[in-house]
Amino acid sequence: MKVATWNVNSIRSRLDHATQWLQNNPVDVLCLQETKVVDADFPTEAFAALGYQTCVYGQKSYNGVALVSRQPMEAVQCGFTPVLGKERVGDLDDQRRVIAGLYDGVYVVNLYVPNGSSVGSDKYAYKLAWLACLQDYLAALLANYPLLNVCGDFNIALEDRDIYNPEAKANHIMASPLEREALKAVLTVGLADGFRKFTDEGGHFSWWDYRAGSFRRNLGWRIDHHYLSTALYDLATTCTIDIEPRRWEKPSDHVPVIVEY
Numbered sequence: 001m002k003v004a005t006w007n008v009n010s011i012r013s014r015l016d017h018a019t020q021w022l023q024n025n026p027v028d029v030l031c032l033q034e035t036k037v038v039d040a041d042f043p044t045e046a047f048a049a050l051g052y053q054t055c056v057y058g059q060k061s062y063n064g065v066a067l068v069s070r071q072p073m074e075a076v077q078c079g080f081t082p083v084l085g086k087e088r089v090g091d092l093d094d095q096r097r098v099i100a101g102l103y104d105g106v107y108v109v110n111l112y113v114p115n116g117s118s119v120g121s122d123k124y125a126y127k128l129a130w131l132a133c134l135q136d137y138l139a140a141l142l143a144n145y146p147l148l149n150v151c152g153d154f155n156i157a158l159e160d161r162d163i164y165n166p167e168a169k170a171n172h173i174m175a176s177p178l179e180r181e182a183l184k185a186v187l188t189v190g191l192a193d194g195f196r197k198f199t200d201e202g203g204h205f206s207w208w209d210y211r212a213g214s215f216r217r218n219l220g221w222r223i224d225h226h227y228l229s230t231a232l233y234d235l236a237t238t239c240t241i242d243i244e245p246r247r248w249e250k251p252s253d254h255v256p257v258i259v260e261y
Contacts, residue, residue, distance in 0.1 A: 001104055001261055002027040005151040005224055006245075007112070007207075007254035011035040011066070014252050015043050017245055018068075022050055025242070027258060028070050029103050031110035033153045035064035042066065057099040065099045065110050065152070073101030073108075080137045092133050100141070106232065106261075107145035109138070111152035119176045127155075131182040139189040148229035150191060153207075153254060155223055156183050158193070161202030162222035174223060187227060194226035194239040194259045206241050207254045215246050226259040235261040 004027045008014040011032060022030060035042065035058050042056045047068050057078040058064030067073055077083065077100050079093035100109040111134070116127035142148055156179050160166035169175040187193075195204070205220025214220065226239055239259040246255050 001029075001106065002258055003029045003031065003103075003106075003108055003149055003151065003226070003260075004256045004258040005031045005033070005110070005153070005226065006256040007033040007153040007224065007252060009034050009036075009252040009254065011037055011043060011064075012041075013250070015046055017248055017251065019046055019050060021242075021245055021256060022047075022052065022068070025256070025258070026070075029073075029108055030068040030256075031108065031151050032066040032068065033064070033110070033112035035066050036061055037064060055099060055101060057096045059096045063095050063097055063112055065097060065112050067099055067101055067108065067110055069101075069103055071103065073103055075107070076101035080133055083137050083140050084133065088136065089133060092130055097130075098137075102145070106147045106149055107141060109141065109148065109150040109152075111150065111154065113152065113154045113156065115155045116173050116179065118173055119171050119178075124173070128178060128182050131179075131186060135186045135189060138186060138191070142190055142229060146229060147232045147235075148191070149232060149259065150227040151225065151257070151259070153223060154183065154225050156180065157221045157223055158183055158225075162205075164203075164205065164219045164221070174221065190230055191227040192230070192233045194228045194233065194236050195222070195241070195257065197233065197236055198239055204241055206257055208246065210253055224254055224257045226257060228259070228261075232261060237261055 114127040117123035206224035208215040208220040
């Protein structure tokens, strides 16, 4: 079974890229983030033409997540609220950032973690609150689904080796100590980095700024992840980053990350 995660930075702008990539890489489940489209306008037909089902949870112009799968997903849930309840979640589901479903015994959780804008901002505080809610959400899911694949755009480089130049990044969004501590707390529920099971060295990235020739110079960050429960981590056989779509015309600033087990 193969699961891929990809922030496409607008599915309507990158539909040809997504369908071309799927034809070349027929994964079982493709998790998309930043779809930026309401559910009714998601291009379901384009994926159906390739033999794929879709489950979407989107909003206009911002955020949005989707599951694209060979077979129908079961037990699909959107947002934190179905698991934790409105009292715990509050307004954190107003932004559509979480969709999850069961595929062939594996519960796949697709996330678009808030960026946070800048350290110390209101959006930064929102990001930390969102991550604390995520920790509770995943702990609850693990009680029912021992095979758990949590993937998506986390907007956090967990370690210095995940950044092309980690110097002076302590106060940089996506690398600040509080963000990293919050993500590490999330992982304490029983999750491990699928990519790091197979690759120790730095220099492997999943996102490059559009500016300053960042991709050509490999000035990137690894912020798109697959975190696997212990039982699924043991079954993982590969986890790779496919940088080829970043070479295409008008690409997303992110590339797919694929795990197989």
